[in-house]
Amino acid sequence: MSGHPRKSLALIATTAASLALWAASAQAQVVAPPDPDPAPPPAHAPNGRYAAKGWADRIVLSPAANAATGAAVAWRTDTRQTSAEAQIAEEIDGPLLGYAAVTVTGVSTPIANENGDAIYHQARFENLKPATRYVYRVRAADGWSEWLPFRTAAAEAEPFRIIYLGDTQNDILSVASRVIRSAFKEAGPAAVVLHAGDLVAQRETKVHDDEWGEWTEAGGRAFAMTPQLPATGNHEYVDHILPDGEETRRLGPHWPLQFALPGNGAPGAETTTYFVDYQGVRFIVLDGTAALDLGAVDSQTRWLDRVLAESPARWNIAVFHQPLFTCARPNDTEALKAAWKPIFDARNIDLVLQGHDHCYARVSDPAGAGASHATSDAGRPQGPVYVVSVVGSKMYGLNDRADTQPVRAAENTELYQLIDVDGDRLLFRAFTATGRLYDAFTLVRGEDGRNRLIDTPQDELAALRRCDGEQGPDDRPCTAEIKD
Numbered sequence: 001m002s003g004h005p006r007k008s009l010a011l012i013a014t015t016a017a018s019l020a021l022w023a024a025s026a027q028a029q030v031v032a033p034p035d036p037d038p039a040p041p042p043a044h045a046p047n048g049r050y051a052a053k054g055w056a057d058r059i060v061l062s063p064a065a066n067a068a069t070g071a072a073v074a075w076r077t078d079t080r081q082t083s084a085e086a087q088i089a090e091e092i093d094g095p096l097l098g099y100a101a102v103t104v105t106g107v108s109t110p111i112a113n114e115n116g117d118a119i120y121h122q123a124r125f126e127n128l129k130p131a132t133r134y135v136y137r138v139r140a141a142d143g144w145s146e147w148l149p150f151r152t153a154a155a156e157a158e159p160f161r162i163i164y165l166g167d168t169q170n171d172i173l174s175v176a177s178r179v180i181r182s183a184f185k186e187a188g189p190a191a192v193v194l195h196a197g198d199l200v201a202q203r204e205t206k207v208h209d210d211e212w213g214e215w216t217e218a219g220g221r222a223f224a225m226t227p228q229l230p231a232t233g234n235h236e237y238v239d240h241i242l243p244d245g246e247e248t249r250r251l252g253p254h255w256p257l258q259f260a261l262p263g264n265g266a267p268g269a270e271t272t273t274y275f276v277d278y279q280g281v282r283f284i285v286l287d288g289t290a291a292l293d294l295g296a297v298d299s300q301t302r303w304l305d306r307v308l309a310e311s312p313a314r315w316n317i318a319v320f321h322q323p324l325f326t327c328a329r330p331n332d333t334e335a336l337k338a339a340w341k342p343i344f345d346a347r348n349i350d351l352v353l354q355g356h357d358h359c360y361a362r363v364s365d366p367a368g369a370g371a372s373h374a375t376s377d378a379g380r381p382q383g384p385v386y387v388v389s390v391v392g393s394k395m396y397g398l399n400d401r402a403d404t405q406p407v408r409a410a411e412n413t414e415l416y417q418l419i420d421v422d423g424d425r426l427l428f429r430a431f432t433a434t435g436r437l438y439d440a441f442t443l444v445r446g447e448d449g450r451n452r453l454i455d456t457p458q459d460e461l462a463a464l465r466r467c468d469g470e471q472g473p474d475d476r477p478c479t480a481e482i483k484d
Contacts, residue, residue: 157280197233197321
């Protein structure tokens with residue numbers, strides 16, 4: 001498929017406005033014209049909707065590095081609650097949940113933002129029993145939260161289900177939330193949730209704190225009961241001007257407060273990289289933005305190699321934002337590809353889950369879909385499988401490789417993915433927002449330790465979703481912007 005000959009209507013309007021203002025200023029010859037397309041001030045939710053109050057909100061559960069024996073929770077309150085206090089107990093069938101509860105203290109950190117002052121709290125639950133149901137609650141000035149259940153991982157490999165979500169980013173509550181909630185509804189007892197970065201837009205249309213309010217509201221208490229494994233995207237960073245006037249990036253203030261992550265990451269990127277072991281799977285979360293823009297590629301590369309080399313897991317899954325093989329942009333992310341792909345190949349990683357491109361693509365063989373099918377049909381070992389996906393409303397058009405390199409691709413489509421791990425089989429399924437199966441394959445681990453890939457037959461999948469010029473696939477205009 002070649003690139004679409006379209007541009008977004010917004011870009012056309014902006015160009016026309018720019019030319020008109022330029023012509024007027026040239027004729028007047030008085031002063032430079034104002035910005036022809038000034039960014040509107042970020043929207044702010046009315047009536048203090050996302051201001052901190054006297055009860056706990058934005059409660060998010062995270063796994064410990066060993067998810068069989070630990071977990072952690074982050075939450076927010078108003079400034080009256082100055083200490084981090086949580087209680088945890090083994091879950092029972094009766095109502096006396098607090099009878100044998102243990103109080104755990106943690107750390108509290110103030111934050112000042114568009115919604116006023118608030119305090120984020122974090123507490124860590126340690127020395128837990130494997131494969132055990134627990135309940136916990138967290139404290140705020142006006143009382144305790146409800147009791148929230150979760151289950152620790154088993155100490156050994158056991159079957160479980162993963163939810164994988166691409167960028168939420170824009171229209172988080174109004175549009176993306178339905179996809180997140182549909183994923184939980186269809187997944188049933190999902191064990192963990194993976195987020196491939198750009199959870200929020202930041203720097204775009206809404207004030208930053210409101211976006212985090214929308215994100216946690218979109219997931220609701222499901223984010224508090226199912227461990228979340230997020231990767232940072234470029235939009236988790238804010239623009240930062242150095243004293244010499246040079247522009248760089250800085251991690252936004254919410255990230256290290258909103259997630260109580262394991263803290264076992266790469267030197268120089270400890271806040272945004274980490275790994276988690278869960279029932280026979282090692283999840284390895286990387287930070288592409290820090291690697292590309294902040295000089296952390298070498299340290300992450302060495303750390304990645306070590307973490308994979310030392311992995312005791314049967315399956316290894318990497319999660320990060322900027323894809324090695326792009327579905328929307330003209331060029332691949334060459335710096336990350338050069339650094340990380342040789343390690344993925346050498347260490348036989350199984351899945352690489354990414355976002356950033358606001359389209360869907362599954363690359364099972366970098367040589368193209370034909371090569372992937374030939375390998376599968378012959379029963380030969382298959383290397384890492386690379387996937388890009390998107391949840392939110394921002395859409396990019398497919399690039400000129402989309403008909404040849406990915407086995408399956410889509411544009412103007414919101415999706416969620418379910419991954420089932422069961423012994424020597426891993427089943428990957430991508431669903432559209434309405435629950436239609438769009439892509440699916442199975443990895444089967446052979447006696448030689450290598451994977452064979454079995455594609456789900458095409459007649460079991462939904463029709464390909466592409467734009468046709470300005471026409472989108474839902475009998476609506478195409479909103480997928482072409483990336484030059």
